[in-house]
Amino acid sequence: MSRTLVVAGHGMVAHRLVEAIRSEDAEGTWRIVVFGEERRPAYDRVGLTSYVDGWDAGALALPGADYSGDEAVELRLGDPVTGVDREARRVVTAGGHSERYDALVLATGSRPFVPPVPGHDLPGCFVYRTIEDLDAIHAAVERARGGRGRPAAAVVGGGLLGLEAAKALRDMGLSPHVVEMAPRLMPLQVDEGGGALLRRLVTALGVTVHTGTSTDAIEADRGKLCAKLGNGTELDVDLVVFSAGVRPRDDLARQCGLEVAERGGVLVDSSCRTSDPHVYAIGECAAIEGRVYGLVAPGYTMAEVAAARLLGRDATFPGADTSTKLKLMGVDVASFGDAHAATEGALEVVFNDAVNGSYKKLVVSDDSATLLGGVLVGDAGDYNLLRPLVGNPLPADPATILAPAGGGGAVGIEALPEEAQICSCNAVTKGAITWAITDEGCDSVPAVKACTRAGTSCGSCVPMLGRLLSACGVEQSKALCEHFTVSRAELFEIVRATRISTFSELIARHGKGSGCAICKPAVASILATLGNGHILNGEQAALQDTNDHYLANLQRNGTYSVVPRIPGGEITPDKLIVIGEVAREFGLYAKITGGQRIDLFGATVEQLPRIWRRLVDAGFESGHAYGKALRTVKSCVGSTWCRYGVQDSVGLAIELELRYRGLRSPHKLKSAVSGCARECAEARGKDFGVIATDNGWNLYVGGNGGTMPRHADLLVSDVDTETLIRIIDRFLMFYVRTADRLQRTAPWIEELDGGLGHLREVIVEDSLGICAELEAAMARHVEEYADEWKGVLEDPEKLARFTSFVNAPGVPDPTISFRTEREQPVPVLLPVPEVVGR
Amino acid sequence: MTAMAQRTWVAVCPVESVPRGDGVAALLDNGEQVAIFRTESDEFHGLSNMDPFSGAAVLSRGIVGDADGVAVVASPVYKQRFELSTGACLDDENVRVRTYPVRIAGGVVHVGSP
Numbered sequence: 001m002s003r004t005l006v007v008a009g010h011g012m013v014a015h016r017l018v019e020a021i022r023s024e025d026a027e028g029t030w031r032i033v034v035f036g037e038e039r040r041p042a043y044d045r046v047g048l049t050s051y052v053d054g055w056d057a058g059a060l061a062l063p064g065a066d067y068s069g070d071e072a073v074e075l076r077l078g079d080p081v082t083g084v085d086r087e088a089r090r091v092v093t094a095g096g097h098s099e100r101y102d103a104l105v106l107a108t109g110s111r112p113f114v115p116p117v118p119g120h121d122l123p124g125c126f127v128y129r130t131i132e133d134l135d136a137i138h139a140a141v142e143r144a145r146g147g148r149g150r151p152a153a154a155v156v157g158g159g160l161l162g163l164e165a166a167k168a169l170r171d172m173g174l175s176p177h178v179v180e181m182a183p184r185l186m187p188l189q190v191d192e193g194g195g196a197l198l199r200r201l202v203t204a205l206g207v208t209v210h211t212g213t214s215t216d217a218i219e220a221d222r223g224k225l226c227a228k229l230g231n232g233t234e235l236d237v238d239l240v241v242f243s244a245g246v247r248p249r250d251d252l253a254r255q256c257g258l259e260v261a262e263r264g265g266v267l268v269d270s271s272c273r274t275s276d277p278h279v280y281a282i283g284e285c286a287a288i289e290g291r292v293y294g295l296v297a298p299g300y301t302m303a304e305v306a307a308a309r310l311l312g313r314d315a316t317f318p319g320a321d322t323s324t325k326l327k328l329m330g331v332d333v334a335s336f337g338d339a340h341a342a343t344e345g346a347l348e349v350v351f352n353d354a355v356n357g358s359y360k361k362l363v364v365s366d367d368s369a370t371l372l373g374g375v376l377v378g379d380a381g382d383y384n385l386l387r388p389l390v391g392n393p394l395p396a397d398p399a400t401i402l403a404p405a406g407g408g409g410a411v412g413i414e415a416l417p418e419e420a421q422i423c424s425c426n427a428v429t430k431g432a433i434t435w436a437i438t439d440e441g442c443d444s445v446p447a448v449k450a451c452t453r454a455g456t457s458c459g460s461c462v463p464m465l466g467r468l469l470s471a472c473g474v475e476q477s478k479a480l481c482e483h484f485t486v487s488r489a490e491l492f493e494i495v496r497a498t499r500i501s502t503f504s505e506l507i508a509r510h511g512k513g514s515g516c517a518i519c520k521p522a523v524a525s526i527l528a529t530l531g532n533g534h535i536l537n538g539e540q541a542a543l544q545d546t547n548d549h550y551l552a553n554l555q556r557n558g559t560y561s562v563v564p565r566i567p568g569g570e571i572t573p574d575k576l577i578v579i580g581e582v583a584r585e586f587g588l589y590a591k592i593t594g595g596q597r598i599d600l601f602g603a604t605v606e607q608l609p610r611i612w613r614r615l616v617d618a619g620f621e622s623g624h625a626y627g628k629a630l631r632t633v634k635s636c637v638g639s640t641w642c643r644y645g646v647q648d649s650v651g652l653a654i655e656l657e658l659r660y661r662g663l664r665s666p667h668k669l670k671s672a673v674s675g676c677a678r679e680c681a682e683a684r685g686k687d688f689g690v691i692a693t694d695n696g697w698n699l700y701v702g703g704n705g706g707t708m709p710r711h712a713d714l715l716v717s718d719v720d721t722e723t724l725i726r727i728i729d730r731f732l733m734f735y736v737r738t739a740d741r742l743q744r745t746a747p748w749i750e751e752l753d754g755g756l757g758h759l760r761e762v763i764v765e766d767s768l769g770i771c772a773e774l775e776a777a778m779a780r781h782v783e784e785y786a787d788e789w790k791g792v793l794e795d796p797e798k799l800a801r802f803t804s805f806v807n808a809p810g811v812p813d814p815t816i817s818f819r820t821e822r823e824q825p826v827p828v829l830l831p832v833p834e835v836v837g838r
Numbered sequence: 839m840t841a842m843a844q845r846t847w848v849a850v851c852p853v854e855s856v857p858r859g860d861g862v863a864a865l866l867d868n869g870e871q872v873a874i875f876r877t878e879s880d881e882f883h884g885l886s887n888m889d890p891f892s893g894a895a896v897l898s899r900g901i902v903g904d905a906d907g908v909a910v911v912a913s914p915v916y917k918q919r920f921e922l923s924t925g926a927c928l929d930d931e932n933v934r935v936r937t938y939p940v941r942i943a944g945g946v947v948h949v950g951s952p
């Protein structure tokens with residue numbers, strides 16, 4: 001007979017507990033009943049702020065959190081536990097349900113702390129903890145937009161959560177005020193020097209910071225709110241968000257007489273057991289050995305400990321690392337170990353670079369031999385190497401480690417001891433990862449992730465996994481293919497530097513063999529980017545990939561589809577009619593694409609030039625739907641027509657499409673421009689997307705749809721058109737030069753050492769001094785652009801390629817035939833020959 | 839004595855019509871389609887033009903190259919590679935496409951019956 005485990009609360013920690021038990025309890029000795037107060041299964045609260053990116057709650061879902069198909073788990077949502085009868089071992093819920101338990105786990109998390117200032121409960125005052133909280137804030141912002149003037153907001157609390165809330169408001173297009181009682185932002189994590197820099201960086205991003213002052217009252221004032229600060233300042237705002245810390249939700253425990261810690265939290269011992277042996281508490285509601293942790297990693301550790309105990313194994317909480325590293329509005333902040341030098345005799349070594357916006361402090365033991373902790377603001381690149389060193393001898397003089405050039409280089413991964421935690425989210429040590437590589441044969445970052453779980457939560461240690469692989473002697477080959485040992489980026493530099501202009505010369509000098517379907521198109525693309533004339537010129541033609549080879553898209557029956565460019569999706573009636581006439585004349589199937597243009601299917605090879613002739617004569621050109629190149633720049637209708645538009649999105653989309661058309665790149669490039677924050681053009685799903693603001697444009701980079709959908713990240717905000725185009729020029733050229741073959745912008749940015757921050761340094765701040773060169777390269781591209789279809793029509797030699805049969809020009813492939821479906825031609829497919837043994 | 843079946847040759851095109859490292863297709867009288875390839879080292883090969891994985895007659899439009907030194911063409915549809923001299927598929931040992939003999943005479947490419 002199985003026993004019953006009741007879990008109160010379904011947050012991230014409760015979910016980890018259920019997962020841990022279910023993965024080990026195959027016989028089902030525990031039947032698990034989970035009661036959750038929120039109406040949805042546990043979700044990624046740590047990532048809550050990213051909800052603003054698309055208002056897609058699904059993006060925060062935790063895998064498997066609904067336990068569908070697992071009969072041992074019953075999940076009752078929207079039904080909080082309201083009472084515990086410890087004698088009868090029963091819980092009752094708000095919905096009137098009663099459940100007996102053999103063991104009870106409290107995982108009720110915490111509630112936002114709202115200081116009891118007068119007016120804190122007025123309409124327009126919010127907290128910041130759940131998806132519903134964000135929906136309510138969003139609705140208030142939208143309502144405020146309907147009113148007069150630009151909506152304004154105040155955030156009470158300048159700690160981690162307050163800055164998260166400020167970021168969310170900023171992403172909604174507001175310039176929030178942040179009010180913090182302490183003399184600096186994030187007082188728990190950073191010291192005075194770090195706080196000063198953080199303030200400067202955040203202010204530059206449009207956040208107004210008020211430190212060292214209380215919030216004394218909130219008053220309603222003619223449909224708005226007035227926040228009165230202790231220093232006399234009054235802020236006229238539409239909404240106020242309280243994020244001034246959290247308090248453990250220990251009310252159930254108090255009610256049923258369990259011990260609670262002095263400053264709140266259900267008191268548990270190092271095995272997560274409360275004063276009643278049948279009741280456990282884990283996560284943010286627990287005061288483990290008297291201490292409450294407000295981070296998810298210690299909560300996960302508690303979940304693992306409680307799960308082990310419930311399954312009859314021994315386990316104790318080893319203590320937790322409260323180090324944090326985060327990126328707020330693009331600003332790195334990290335603190336680790338004894339950040340405030342509280343240890344007896346501790347020394348501080350500070351490196352403060354005001355010019356480059358970087359503050360670093362190391363806290364070391366009195367003999368300066370052992371690292372105790374540190375604070376990094378502006379550039380936290382060294383965090384991954386420094387944090388695991390805490391408590392260990394320093395590999396070099398602290399000043400050398402902090403010096404910009406020494407940096408990460410001074411602290412090699414070899415210096416880390418085996419027991420150093422590389423992944424603090426999942427508590428994976430260097431030793432465990434090394435073992436996975438050497439004993440389990442993991443030979444790639446994904447393999448190490450799958451085997452150890454390292455890097456599967458916040459992902460900040462992923463670059464370390466790569467370095468550990470190299471340190472263990474595992475070569476992660478960058479070779480393009482068997483013919484070239486260099487990567488695509490290196491090949492690009494070779495071609496650029498040597499000005500080699502043919503594949504045969506390149507492979508003879510820098511490769512071996514005669515090439516393949518990987519390196520030939522890659523080289524073709526590099527040559528095209530560097531401006532090597534028409535892509536079907538001479539020897540280049542045979543290098544082109546399937547679609548580029550015929551400047552059209554090959555379909556499954558051997559016919560092609562044709563997509564003329566319709567910049568920004570804007571088209572005159574006359575041109576629309578021409579497309580219809582062409583489709584009718586050549587018997588083509590017509591479909592509107594997702595990129596706001598029209599795709600004509602079913603053209604045979606010999607029809608292609610005749611179709612192009614008609615289109616080119618009517619003023620069309622190639623839309624490059626066949627190329628790893630810029631596809632379309634989609635747009636909403638913009639301020640010309642739309643009642644809500646704030647900028648001319650169509651005009652900009654056309655300008656961008658005409659500027660970057662024909663640019664060959666490692667993968668396809670998509671773009672869009674939205675005329676206001678409603679984002680109808682879905683610009684954040686694109687490689688580079690532009691969204692209009694009252695003051696100019698925001699540029700987002702690294703988004704895509706497809707199998708791994710991803711929203712683009714904000715690169716620069718409120719820039720004018722000229723600046724915008726300059727930065728896109730640099731972005732695209734830098735990408736085209738350094739990305740891997742078939743690597744879209746999102747994984748490219750992810751793999752850049754330093755990620756988006758590094759990208760911003762290179763292309764916005766010009767840290768490598770290459771921006772002028774990138775811009776010049778783009779200017780050359782714009783200058784040399786020519787329509788590829790026209791290029792074929794004007795050259796009899798190229799035209800001659802467009803026949804199905806070398807010995808019967810003009811005869812179409814006799815195996816191609818069509819039938820009619822919904823009044824349009826569709827291919828009749830030939831049976832694929834039955835293949836033996838498949 | 840064994841009777842040798844008479845092989846018939848059909849003239850297809852001038853040698854220059856097949857660029858190095860590329861392919862063209864020819865239509866035979868019986869409706870069969872032959873993909874003719876010319877390697878970088880000027881060897882000529884003939885394969886059935888039919889891609890067995892998609893059913894489309896397009897192999898001649900694939901990229902010609904080598905795998906470990908063996909001359910191959912990669913199908914333009916799903917990229918499986920076929921050995922030019924034998925028609926064997928390198929990515930699926932159960933698949934092979936028909937080969938056709940090709941010879942050059944007087945600067946003209948000829949395809950023979952298989």
Ligand SMILES: Cc1cc2nc3c(=O)[nH]c(=O)nc-3n(C[C@H](O)[C@H](O)[C@H](O)COP(=O)(O)OP(=O)(O)OC[C@H]3O[C@@H](n4cnc5c(N)ncnc54)[C@H](O)[C@@H]3O)c2cc1C
Nearest residue numbers: 009010011012013036037045080081108109283284295296
């Ligand atoms: C915006 C934001 C950013 C954050 N960023 C970070 C970060 O970068 N790094 C980090 O480590 N941590 C971060 N945190 C903190 C982290 O989210 C928490 O530590 C973590 O969610 C705690 O998990 P939990 O399961 O203990 O509690 P919770 O996630 O709060 O879950 C508790 C659940 O129990 C429910 N509940 C409460 N009472 C009852 C009841 N009586 N019956 C049934 N259900 C009940 C609650 O409604 C809730 O759904 C962040 C938090 C927020 C809000």
